[in-house]
Amino acid sequence: MKLYETLEQQLKKEPNFVTDNGELKKWVVLNKAQNFDEELIVLLLENADLKEKFFVNVKGALVFNQNLFVQFLEQKNYLNDSYTQYKNKVGLTIDGKYLKQRNEVALVWPFKDCILEGGQSKEEQKREEIFFNEILAQDEITQLLEPKVLTNAKRIDKDGEKPLDQFNRKENGTITDNLIIKGNNLLALHTLKEEFAGKVKLIYIDPPYNTGNDGFNYNDSFNKSTWLTFMKNRFDVAKELLCKDGAIFVQCDDNEQAYLKILMDEVFGNENYRETIVVKTSTPSGVNAVNVKRGERLFKVKEYILFYSKTPEYRFKPLYVKSSFNSNYRYEVIKNESGYSIIDLRQKFKDEKDFENYALKNFANIYSLEKNNKKAGEKIKIEIEKSKNRKEVIEYVNTKGQLVLIYDGGVFIPLKERIISEDSQNFFGTLISDLWDDEIFQTNQTEGGVSLPGGKKPEKLIKRILELTTDENDLVLDYHLGSGTTAAVAHKMKRRYIGIEQLNYGENDSVVRLNKVIEGEQTGISKNLDWKGGGSFVFIELKKYNQLFIEKIMNADNTDALFKIWNEIKNKSFLNYNVDIKKQDDLIEDFKGLKLQEQKKLLLEILDKNQLYVNLSSLMDKDFNIDPIDIKTTTEFYNIKK
Helix, strand or coil, X not given: CCHHHHHHHHHCCCHXXXXXXXXXXXXXXXXXXXXXXXXXXXXXXXXXXXXXXXXXXXXXXXXXXXXXXXXXXXXXXXXXXXXXXXXXXXXXXXXXXXXXXXXXXCCEEECCCCCCCCCCCCHHHCCCXXXXXXXXXXXXXXXXXXXXXXXXXXXXXXXXXXXXXXXCECCCCCECCCEEXXXXXXXXXXXXXXXXXXXXXXXXXXXXXXXXXCCCCCCHHHHHHHHXXXXXXXXXXXXXXXXXXXXXXXXXXXXXXXXXXXXXXXXXXXXXXXXXXXEECCXXXXXXXXXXXXXXXXXXXXXXXXXXXXXXXXXXXXXEEECCCCCCCCEEEEEECCEEEEEEHHHHCXXXXXXXHHHHHCHHHEEEEEECCCCCCHHHHHHHHHHCCCCCCEEEXXXXXXXXXXXXXXXXXXXXXXXXXXXXXXXXXXXXXXXXXXXXXXXXXXXXXXXXXXCCCCXXXXXXXXXXXXXXXXXXXXXCCCCCHHHHXXXXXXXXXXXXXXXXXXXXXXXXXXXXXXXXXXXXXXXXXXXXXXXXEEEEEECECHHHHHHHHHHCCCHHHXXXXXXXXXXXXXECCCCCHHHHHHCHHHHHCCCHHHHHHHHHHHECHHHCECEXXXXXXHHHCCCHHHHHHHHHHCCCCC
């Protein structure tokens, strides 16, 4: 008997490895092998031939040769029912293994975390920065991702800001306050897990696009892998935060859209992919059209939004967007004592504009007559057939309890479901598609009273996403908050929100913007929602430790400044375990001979990255000298009982 036949026979002894049709679930076996599954290994050891083939004797101990076993399974003569190595699976790999199967790519940690520096519109406005990266071991990552101590907590409402007294909570204990968190977004996401896992209804992010011009500047051989790792680390924890009926929207452009789609398929599951929405962002006119690299690139008028759900059962709301008037809505149907009267408005109005204005004012009674609906249920089809050539309206109650009007072999479709009211005006609407080419990307430079023209998304865009996916009081998360558009829109639409941002934007900061929202500012969607102001949010920061020294190093503009920082580091920071301070001091002259960026890199490497921020486990550690107010805030946030 051939070895692969022996293997198949042996594996089929385990019912979990066999389909209802008696076929071997080879993809299940592969997964078991890649995870050193005890059940599988015991099964293999029971057969002498398999034991000899797939195990190595090392000083009396049998070691499973995982690579050999997987290679054997992937042979064409064994996987003869598959065109690929893996059943129905596509993904990003290193050395033939998917990212999720390799601990060594769990985290490539950029010291300043590769976050877009403000989204400035002019290249000369950007700071030239070099990002240094370091691969951390798994135990270091575990410590790094621990929940963090919180500091500088304050509540901000119409009366201004004041120290946080306590968090507001639901009866079940969940925090109900809107939160703006300052700090590294990966660490902040992990900090949120214990309190908010499974509670976020919607995640919207507008991350760096990895264009080479957005602060994500790495050498070419490292660019894509670093960006994808950066995204994956955050997706993994973001998925945990989503509730069962939750969804995530990620905006991007052509640079990484294809890779991002594959990555999100891997993290969230291809079965949970909903749409790739194409958003029209501009038109080829004006200065932009003049400056386009003609003959080299086509003029860019679009971006993409990748839309995934937490589970395959997810359903979003039907939504209508403004469109031109559809004159098929030509019938005015009014119920009276004798039944229904039907007026054909095309006969009543010869002028199309008069027809449209009348329909928009009287939309409650205006209908189109839809015939040949192939998706109609069998019961209603019978009633539709009965109505043919009968000049009377038949009332029918569908399975949802809704009244349906049937007439002359068709069904009346009400215009009122397709009316959009905006700024006290009615507009005709059409069912939303995966192409958003209407007015949602109008100029937004003045929205919120903040100016980030190259990185700020319009409020109308976020409003549409929230309308599709959320209700009042649902929780919305944006962990690339920037100027705060997502939080501003959520606030006006009475959604709860959490925003995370690491960078300082000065007068264009999200906190500044939300203050103006509370005061009742009237830009963006405010007039459409009749926004009057009010509400509150809580601002908190992750308590920095070594991160403070990293920022000092990155901002230093000469060697003398670095020497001062080094002396401070020696006395106050946490250094890597293998750092010999005396030896470093003995090499000062060599240090002076390095370029400034090389000097910075050396000092950054000395710092212990596990201590960028203060871990929750160190809350009562005297070495950190944590303020009693911060202890109180942190204890209350994590709901720690004394």
